[in-house]
Amino acid sequence: MLKLIIEDDEGRKTVVPFVRDEITIGRQEGNTIRLTERNVSRRHARLVRLNGHVVVEDLGSYNGTRINGERIAGQSPLKEGDLVQIGDYDLALQAEGVANAVGPITTKVPARRPEPEPEEDDSDDEEPEESEHTPPSLSAADARRHSTSIIRLDQVEADRPRKVVDVPAEDAPRLLVLSPDELKGQEFACIRTELRIGRTDDNDITLDHRSLSRTHAKLVREDAGEWRVIDMQSANGMTVNGESYAQATLATGDIIELGHVKLRFVNAGDASDDVAAGGGSRSKLPLVAGLAALLLGGGGGAFWYMNQQGTQPTAPPVIAQTPTPPLDEDPQPTIDEQAAANAPSPTTAAATQTPETPPPPRGPSMEEQRAVADKAIAARDFDTAVDALERIKDANGQRPRDVETRLDEARAEQLMKRRLDDVRKALGDGKLPEAEEALRESAATKAFAKEYAALKTQVAEAQKKAAPPVTVPTSGTEKAPPAAQSAAAKAQADGFEHIKGLRYRQAIEQLNKCLDLDPTRAECHLYLGSAYANDNQPEKGAVHYKRFLELAPNHAYYERVKGLVESYENPKK
Structure with a gap:
């Protein structure tokens, strides 16, 4: 594979893998390689693969493109060892395996962030004017120190196919949100080797802030074990430790800024230093971390809050930065985002990619998994059915709509089966109230x-034998009619699915609908408490946990939830 080596006038080098058919170079945003020095035109040149050869083409730049010192016009063939000069930059091709004569590989020539150029109009159809460029002079080197070379590796390798696998919890690094205030304190565990970050729900990590693009960046773990963050051609860009990058290798403590959202990267095993010892403020840890393990097990816990008991957040470390130009608070969709809306389906696109590594051994196909699920449902084995349906995903990792519907139904029946088992156990133990509730x-x-029907008859017989208790009516304890109970069960199952998918606001909406239909549904209160706590509303979460304790004193989770509420209300104990 060919590599493109870029060197500035101070000897700093950048290496870019030549994996695309075309690489564009210029000062304007959107080029594969962006050189912001004024001697570089907005659209300066491009490198193109033609019939196994590489051709360099000048795109009508003001200061020209030179090969081995000779200015070219139009297209000229380029071979290994030729020196291409664009402004104060030298570029050369090198084949993979040639002795490494360059310095450390980086993704950016480090320099001060460029000041905004308000007088510049970046329309593609406008011819460059003479006043736009500064001819080479004795001061060019000084000017170059304040210009930036941003290599758009998001275009070069962001869409390079990678094998996405789960990362063990003990090896998963974390992203801690430092600002803005409405998102501060959220923490995300990097539990897969590729995670997309953006403001919409279809991302792996959703940060609902106007300064972020729909898909703003991507976090990936390379085969060597290092983690990288890659800008996905976002409108407001990305910085790492105050410097603009198209991609950057991360170390623990690095500060990533996406639009106006600032995050800290913390490697597995390293303690996050975002909080310091403080007063006895209520801790959200027991309300969230405890119920994450309780409700989601290992499958859905990609996100939890990690505020420690009795602590107050402190400001992040000060990082020297130069003033940055104002960001677009409501970024418009980028060209790539617009193109994505009109692109072929993910299945078609995925089929055309050439895998980087040999594919793993073929697992059961979607149709085979469907057959397994059908057989299990027919046998009323809903544990097996749920497992098979959860594995059915298309090439883009999405589950077909009909499969999603059947999965919801199977999970609901799975839950009903457990509750019927609870009825049998409660009757056997002589606990009639528990049997009635289940x-x-x-x-x-x-x-x-x-x-x-059979258990309903048994419960009715047990009720006849039991003396009617003398009770004082309590407001809000009337049971819902059967039709409402059925709808409430569906809303409860939908809410639980949203919790597993980390869509807490949608979960809150569904679970509140569940309680509107049946206010005494204990597990709806349990799930709603968890959803509110994860949505940074611990006070509301505590209210529903307490209501759960009132409604289900014999529930299997009673003691655990009680301990969580006590820890929340008495953080100093």
């Missing part, structure tokens, strides 16, 4: 309708 929560079952 029976109400399993009323929506279809697959186990016969079992439900």
Whole structure:
């Protein structure tokens, strides 16, 4: 594979893999390689692969493009060893495996961030004017020290196919949000080798802030184990430790700024220093971290808050930066984002990519998994059915709509089966109130309708034998009719799915709908408490946890939830 080596007038070098058919070079944003020095035109030159050869073409630049000192016009062939000069930069091709004569590989020639150029109009159809460029002079080197070479490796290798695998929890680094205030304190565990970051819900990490693009950046772990952050041609760009980068290798403590959102990267095993010892403020840790493990197990816990008990956040370390130009608070979709909307389907695009490594051994196909699920549903084995349906995803990692619907139904029946088992156990233990509660929560079952009817009869007989208790009516404890219970069970299952998918606001909406239909549904209060806590609303979360404790004193999670609420209300104990 060919590499393009770029050297500035101070001897600093950059290496770019030549993996595309075309690399554009210029001062204007959107070029594959952006050189912001004034001697470089907005669209200066391009390198193109033609019939196995590389051709360099000057695009009508003001100061010209030279090969081995000779200014070229139009296209000229380029061979290994030729020296291409653009402004104060020297470029050369090198084949993979040639003795390394360059310095450390980087993704940016380090320099001060460029000042904005308000007088510049970056329209492509405008011819460069003489006043736009400064001819080479004795002061060019001094000017060069304040210019920037940004290599758009997001174009060169952001879409390079990578094998995405899960990262063990103990090896997963974390991203801690430092600002703005409405997002501060959120923490994300990097549990896969590729994670997309942006403001929309289809990203792996969602940061709902206007300064972010829909998909703003991507975090990847390379085969060597290093983690990199790659800008995805966002409108407001990306900085690492105050410097603009198209991509950067991360070390623990690095500060990443995406638009107006600032995050700290912390490697696995390193303690995050974002909080310092402080007063006895309420800790959100027990409300969130405890229930993350309780409700989601290992599959959905990519995100949790890590505020420690009795601590107050402190300001992040001061990093020297030069003033940055104002960012676009509401970025318009980039050319790549617009193109993505009109691009072929992900399945077609994925089929055309050449895998970087040999594909892993073929697993069961979608149709085979569907067959397994159908057989399991017919046998009322919903544990197996859920497992098979969860594995059905297309080439883009998305689950077909009909599979998603069947998965929701299977999970609901899975839950109903457990509640019917609870009815049997409670009857056997002589705990009639628990049996009645579990029976109400399993009323929506279809697959186990016969079992439900039989258990309903048993509960009714037990009620006849028991003396009618003398009770004082309590406001808000009336049970919902069967139709409402069925709808509430569906809303509860939908809310739980949103929690597993880390979509907490959608979960809150569904679970509140569940409680509107059936205010005494204990598990809806449990899930809603978790959703509120994860959405940075711990006070509301505590309210629903307490209501859960009132409604389900014999629930399997009662003692654990009680301990969490006590830890939240009494952080100094």
